[in-house]
Amino acid sequence: MPTTIAAIATAQAPGGIGVIRISGHAAFSVAQALFVPKKPLDYSQLRAHTMSYGTLHDFPSSPEQPIDDIICLFFPAPHSYTGENVVEFQCHGGMAVMQRALQAVFAAGAQPAGPGEFTRRAYENGRLNLTQAEAVMQLIAATSEQAARAAQAAMGGALSQAIDQTRATLIALQAHISAWVDYPEEDIEALEGSELTAVLNTARQDLHALITKAPRDTLMLQGINTALVGRPNVGKSSLLNVLAGYDRAIVTPTPGTTRDTVTETVQLGSLTLRLTDTAGIRNTSDSIEAAGVRRSRAALAQADLILAVFDASAPLTDDDHAILADCDPARTVVIFNKSDLCPPATLDGSPLVNHPTKQVSRGPHLGLPSQTAGGVYLSALHSTGISALSQAIETLLNTASFNPNEAMLANQRQQNTAAQALAAIDEALAAHTAGYPLDAISVCIEDAITQLFSLTGERAADAIVGEVFARFCVGK
Numbered sequence: 001m002p003t004t005i006a007a008i009a010t011a012q013a014p015g016g017i018g019v020i021r022i023s024g025h026a027a028f029s030v031a032q033a034l035f036v037p038k039k040p041l042d043y044s045q046l047r048a049h050t051m052s053y054g055t056l057h058d059f060p061s062s063p064e065q066p067i068d069d070i071i072c073l074f075f076p077a078p079h080s081y082t083g084e085n086v087v088e089f090q091c092h093g094g095m096a097v098m099q100r101a102l103q104a105v106f107a108a109g110a111q112p113a114g115p116g117e118f119t120r121r122a123y124e125n126g127r128l129n130l131t132q133a134e135a136v137m138q139l140i141a142a143t144s145e146q147a148a149r150a151a152q153a154a155m156g157g158a159l160s161q162a163i164d165q166t167r168a169t170l171i172a173l174q175a176h177i178s179a180w181v182d183y184p185e186e187d188i189e190a191l192e193g194s195e196l197t198a199v200l201n202t203a204r205q206d207l208h209a210l211i212t213k214a215p216r217d218t219l220m221l222q223g224i225n226t227a228l229v230g231r232p233n234v235g236k237s238s239l240l241n242v243l244a245g246y247d248r249a250i251v252t253p254t255p256g257t258t259r260d261t262v263t264e265t266v267q268l269g270s271l272t273l274r275l276t277d278t279a280g281i282r283n284t285s286d287s288i289e290a291a292g293v294r295r296s297r298a299a300l301a302q303a304d305l306i307l308a309v310f311d312a313s314a315p316l317t318d319d320d321h322a323i324l325a326d327c328d329p330a331r332t333v334v335i336f337n338k339s340d341l342c343p344p345a346t347l348d349g350s351p352l353v354n355h356p357t358k359q360v361s362r363g364p365h366l367g368l369p370s371q372t373a374g375g376v377y378l379s380a381l382h383s384t385g386i387s388a389l390s391q392a393i394e395t396l397l398n399t400a401s402f403n404p405n406e407a408m409l410a411n412q413r414q415q416n417t418a419a420q421a422l423a424a425i426d427e428a429l430a431a432h433t434a435g436y437p438l439d440a441i442s443v444c445i446e447d448a449i450t451q452l453f454s455l456t457g458e459r460a461a462d463a464i465v466g467e468v469f470a471r472f473c474v475g476k
């Protein structure tokens, strides 16, 4: 029988309320040993979601003085988060109170819970499947509203349902093949080649759609690693400060003073940017600054998004062109800062996201690209043009079409597993085209099914076996 586990479920910081969660067969006896209810409580008659007010005591060490006034919540199995008996103590959330209460819970027989152990038990007891369990972690980690909504949808089973459907068609196909191959005497209808490819192609399309949008979904779920590049003094730190809403980086009029990288998570509309303000990239003899330049180049290589900043009030320099050449157009939004210093006639504020490398060389104004040549004009000093920047990023990364309620592959494990399932389906299709016999094709299909089951943390064998025999006559 699994041990009874306990942990502080709320943040390890002072708070108005702190919750200690206890799960396992002995959860109620632990509560009974420590909790004195104000109104009598019959532990043998506890109903789902019972709540009781009383005092929490550490009887062996200080029987007179209660640790705290608490509310005790009871969740008898199986109607609890973990599927086991669960008790939650709602204490006053002081750190000392919480630690004392937890020690008393351990002294009464509970063991310290490991990381994720409550959710693991929920999974093991069938309360959640694996993708739903992962969504719980996703919800806790979510920093944006969109990411939290997506985690909610995943907890509700958005991905599991999409996968279930694909899996069910493959299981039906596999069962048909197995019945036909293994039980020739059963007079089972032969499988048409066209039916085989139709089912496989539909499954392929469904998985391919999920896999293709996964990089975009990941940006929305986990935030966008963004490198802010540009030569010194173009206003990168000022822009970072505007986006962050306060003075995070040191802004100075002396070039080359941002020597280290500064990272800040900012919310820009529905996007979460993890912005790294890099040391200005330029040729330098200063060794400390050179180290900063190296780090800038590394940030540039790893970034999901590059914000390349130029000074709109002066002609582009050779350094500017060198920086542009370093930026991958597919990941870059070009920003012309200090637009407040430009003649108004050159500014119409339209956001454009195409890489302007070509246009830069033929820009009309002091060697600048024209307004329509693909850059966002803004002024970090006056905080203007920020919404145009946000639109340009949304267009570049195609994030506007993100729908948090859709099924999505939310982490690397899910993406790898789906990719393996897709590879197995491709193999099945290739084997069919090459004229392999059905039992060889069925090995590939079974592999795809196994992968799809492992996506939700289940085992394939039982489901396939069940379907195979469902095809037999009654009485067999």
Ligand code: GDP
Pocket (backbone or CB within 6 Å): 230, 231, 232, 233, 234, 235, 236, 237, 238, 239, 250, 251, 252, 253, 255, 256, 257, 258, 280, 337, 338, 339, 340, 341, 378, 379, 380, 381, 382
């Ligand atoms: P960085 O070296 O690229 O990080 O540039 P800073 O953010 O330190 O800015 C360099 C100088 O340009 C500072 O004096 C800023 O006040 C000024 N600056 C930054 N953005 C703007 C802007 O939009 N308009 C004007 N006029 N000055 C700006």
